[in-house]
Amino acid sequence: MDNYEQRLARHMPTDIEYVSFRLHLERSEGLTVRDGVVEPPHNGYEAGVMITVWDREGMGYAATSDLSDAGIEAALAGARAWAERTAGLVVLARSPLAHGSGTYVSAVDRSFAATTLADRIALLAVQEQRLRIHARIVDSVASLYRVDSDTLLLTNRGGRVRQSFHNVFPNLRVTANAGANTQTRTYGGGAYCGQGGLEVLDRFGFGEAAPRLAEQALELLDAPPCPTGSMDLLLAPDQMILQIHESIGHPLELDRILGDERNFAGTSFVQPEMFGTYRYGSDLLNVTFDPNVAGQMASYAFDDDGTVATRGHLIRGGLLERGLGGTISQARSGVAGVANSRACAWNRPAIDRMANLNVEPGEMSFAELVGSVEHGVYLETNNSWSIDDSRNKFQFGCEYGRLIEDGELTTVVRNPGYRGVSATFWRSLRGVGNADTWQVMGTPNCGKGEPNQVIWVGHASPACLFGDVAVFGGR
Amino acid sequence: MASTDLASRVDDLVTWAAGQLHGDEVLLAAFSGEQADYVRFNNGSVRQAGSVHQQALSLDLVQGARHARTTLQLTGEADLDRTRVAEELRSLREQCAVLREDPYLLYNSDGTSSVRIGRNELPDPDVAMAEVARSARGRDLVGLYSAGTTYRGFASSLGQRNWYETSTFAFDWSFYLHADKATKNSYAGLSWSNEEFERKVQWSARQLEVLGRPALVRPPGAYRAYLAPAAMVELVDMLSWGGFGLKSHRTKQTPLLRMVTEGATLHPSVRIIEDTVGGVAPNFGSEGFTKPDEVVLIDGGRYTDWLVSPRSAREYDVPTNGASSWESPESLSVAAGTLPTDGVMEELGTGLYIGNLWYLNYSDRAACRTTGMTRFGTFWVEGGEIVAPVEVLRFDDSLLHLLGEKLVGLTDQPEVILDTASYGSRSTGSYRLPGAVVQEMIFTL
Structure with a gap:
């Protein structure tokens, strides 16, 4: 990194209004054991730089994996050419970006560096074997993906932000089959990821989960379909994160509200004038942008535009306060936002993304939430997600459901799903779990942007109870 | 860089890497690259515009039935790329030493080499942007223009070489009337025709007129x-x-x-x-x-x-x-x-x-x-x-x-x-x- 920094610094121009060099170096390791077979490790090494220029009412970028002096110079010339070509045509004529400085490093309690490749494979092999408990298990996978990344943002007015991240993605997947009925259980649908080291595996009991998931997959084969009708809905945290992501996170992205995403990811039912007055949910709903949560996927000190990241409420007591938009979107919209301008890699420009977007815990224990339901269903782990382009009409499905009858968890049901409308769904929130039910997780694959980008985000949530929701089941 | 230069450079690098193998080791290499322009529009203005130059080489080192893979970005500097490849081969060799045999390993040991290079007739970005700007006049246009050359290659230490490159453009856009009422269209191909683009613009414009009618709510x-x-x-x-x-x-x-x-x-x-x-x-x-x-x-x-x-x-x-x-x-x-x-x-x-x-x-x-x-x-x-x-x-x-x-x-x-x-x-x-x-x-x- 230091060598690259010196090289980049030599090329930093002084005759341009705003220039940034965003260097991204990344090492990854993907390990998979499937049905008793260790698949070949897949390592990755990313290295590239994104150069962004704002000058004379134009803006352009150039990204290159050629980090030689000639490569950097060519990219800089390319970015300048785009700025010149777009002069007077861009949505924002001048950069509003700061030239910040600072550092961030993911906290790691127990480093993977203390393990060998053989150790990591053995860990997965043991867990994968524990998934294969019955002849009806037709597929079983244990995997571990790790990414260590270093980013450096240099600007032409002395900005220097250096951040190092260590992200860990463990997963288990077990599939059972009987005739035309196939059921799959996973380790939180991939949501049990986070920053850190080996301790990420312990946060959700990676070492103990396999037998339970396998037994539940088998149990689902013989379970009745989820009933259809209007009833109370209790969502586990690993389904809440999907609910938050799709029907709070995306609608509040300021670039959607500004229309940038209308040709691809969609628009939003939220309009600029709604901030400050709109009742998004019941008064139990409190949602924060929080880049400071230890170990969460998208904790950081600065976003990729170099804006200092601080915690803030987006929704407080059910009222909409601010949007998910970085410095550029805030300048364009006049709406208060947060530091969430992020790029998925060196080869894509930063846009408004979710980062750590969390529902704050309430006061009810899990037993109290269940006990308050006369007729309802409890759902875990998302496996189907679909929502309209305004982020309003949604339909989600889960891996595992249990009926709640007269305050008790009872029959396991298969293929549970539910439908709703974002604009009214959150107003039916009638119970929020306390800190004991609150889990810090993430979504590994959030797609958005033109050109397309997939990025990981963080979500934390307690279990939450909603009243009178349209629930349904499969065949 | 001319396409043949790139193919030759990848060929040279893999040939050099093959020379670093030990004993009966086999190296499979897959190349993926692009030189692409991306111009993003909203409200008929440019939201973001730029270029991406990327070249990635995936290496699969095979020792009998043991193997491990890595993907690295190439820098364009031959010496530096060789140094990186050598480092990766050393790492892959160390990994193979602790791996079990892979019963499902299968690669082509008797493959046929091939070259498929499409002609490059991409429009000048200024020409395409001017046409897009013309189509956006008086309309709320949002979308993405992308254009460039895409490269794929395969090379193995057994001598097989495959090379593919294609140069295409794609303009994927919507005209918005209000809220979520919009018409979507795309124009993609090898060479830009103002007339063909205009036909598509007019088709979208006609749909916009219908979208102006009051929308119906159909019940489930x-x-x-x-x-x-x-x-x-x-x-x-x-x-x-x-x-x-x-x-x-x-x-x-x-x-x-x-x-x-x-x-x-x-x-x-x-x-x-x-x-x-x-x-x-x-x-x-x-x-x-x-x-x-x-x-x-x-x-x-x-x-x-x-x-x-x-x-x-x-x-x-x-x-x-x-x-x-x-x-x-x-x-x-x-x-x-x-x-x-x-x-x-x-x-x-x-x-x-x-x-x-x-x-x-x-x-x-x-x-x-x-x-x-x-x-x-x-x-x-x-x-x-x-x-x-x-x-x-x-x-x-x-x-x-x-x-x-x-x-x-x-x-x-x-x-x-x-x-x-x-x-x-x-x-x-x-x-x-x-x-x-x-x-x-x-x-x-």
Whole structure:
């Protein structure tokens, strides 16, 4: 990194209004054991730089994996050419970006560096074997993906932000089959990821989960379909994160509200004038942008535009306060936002993304939430997600459901799903779990942007109870 | 850099790397690169504009039946790239030492070398931007113009060399009227024609006029529907998510499970092909196997064949057809039907004209039950005439039904649609498929 920094610094121009060099170096390791077979490790090494220029009412970028002096110079010339070509045509004529400085490093309690490749494979092999408990298990996978990344943002007015991240993605997947009925259980649908080291595996009991998931997959084969009708809905945290992501996170992205995403990811039912007055949910709903949560996927000190990241409420007591938009979107919209301008890699420009977007815990224990339901269903782990382009009409499905009858968890049901409308769904929130039910997780694959980008985000949530929701089941 | 220079440089690097091998080691190398321009528009103005230059080399070091893989970005500096490759080979060698033998390793040890280089007739970015700006005058245009050269290569220490490069552009855009009322279109190809682009602009403009009528709210229920080719892309994309791969069939995770276990069939007119020879994507994969010109997946409504990756081939003892590890079509073709394309409105009669679908997912995967939303130019039609746009509707129906007993017919003039996705890099995927009229489609919200 230091060598690259010196090289980049030599090329930093002084005759341009705003220039940034965003260097991204990344090492990854993907390990998979499937049905008793260790698949070949897949390592990755990313290295590239994104150069962004704002000058004379134009803006352009150039990204290159050629980090030689000639490569950097060519990219800089390319970015300048785009700025010149777009002069007077861009949505924002001048950069509003700061030239910040600072550092961030993911906290790691127990480093993977203390393990060998053989150790990591053995860990997965043991867990994968524990998934294969019955002849009806037709597929079983244990995997571990790790990414260590270093980013450096240099600007032409002395900005220097250096951040190092260590992200860990463990997963288990077990599939059972009987005739035309196939059921799959996973380790939180991939949501049990986070920053850190080996301790990420312990946060959700990676070492103990396999037998339970396998037994539940088998149990689902013989379970009745989820009933259809209007009833109370209790969502586990690993389904809440999907609910938050799709029907709070995306609608509040300021670039959607500004229309940038209308040709691809969609628009939003939220309009600029709604901030400050709109009742998004019941008064139990409190949602924060929080880049400071230890170990969460998208904790950081600065976003990729170099804006200092601080915690803030987006929704407080059910009222909409601010949007998910970085410095550029805030300048364009006049709406208060947060530091969430992020790029998925060196080869894509930063846009408004979710980062750590969390529902704050309430006061009810899990037993109290269940006990308050006369007729309802409890759902875990998302496996189907679909929502309209305004982020309003949604339909989600889960891996595992249990009926709640007269305050008790009872029959396991298969293929549970539910439908709703974002604009009214959150107003039916009638119970929020306390800190004991609150889990810090993430979504590994959030797609958005033109050109397309997939990025990981963080979500934390307690279990939450909603009243009178349209629930349904499969065949 | 001229294309032949790049091919030569990759060739030189892999040849040099092959010289660093020990004993009986084998090296498989897959190259992926692009030089692309991306210009993003909103409200007719430029939101972001720039270029991406990227070159990635994947190395699979094989020691007997042990192997490990890595992917690294190339810098363009020959000495530095050699140093990095040497470091990666050392690391892969260390990893192989602790790995078990891989019983499913399969690579082409007797492959055929090939070169496929498309002509580069890309428009000057200034020309394309000027045309886009002209089309945006007085309209709310949002979308992405992308253009550039895409490179794929395969090289092994056994001497096989495959090289592919194609230079294409794609302008994928929408004209918005208000809120979510918009018409979507795309113009993609090898060489830019102002006249052809203008025809597409005018088609979108005419749709905008209809979108200006007050929108109807249709209640949930079952409606007769016409699915335009762009909407059909979304449906077949869902089928492609595990529907045609051998592994998903053998592990019972295919959405077409009922075609396998219960003898369910699609409409006899449905014929679905992985049409490699008719598509844009390269015909070789990262293990060096050449794909057949076509693989017939569904014929006469019945399941015919799978896409088989080299790994699945070894696992299930079936010959590979060179499919990628995810075993999904890259050049999917649905055969044309007999409904006159010019007469689909009359065939529809009264019902929904669905221009696009959006955000599909399985609501019951084993039953191929799928949910998703209408989007963009979707209209209510009566007596073969468009009445008004409709507010978005959610459907939830089995694709086995929609393309089975509920299918009235497929249109007789299929459209070629290039995949405009750009995750990581610009897609080389494509579709060739007709529109479809269905007796009823179930809408739930």
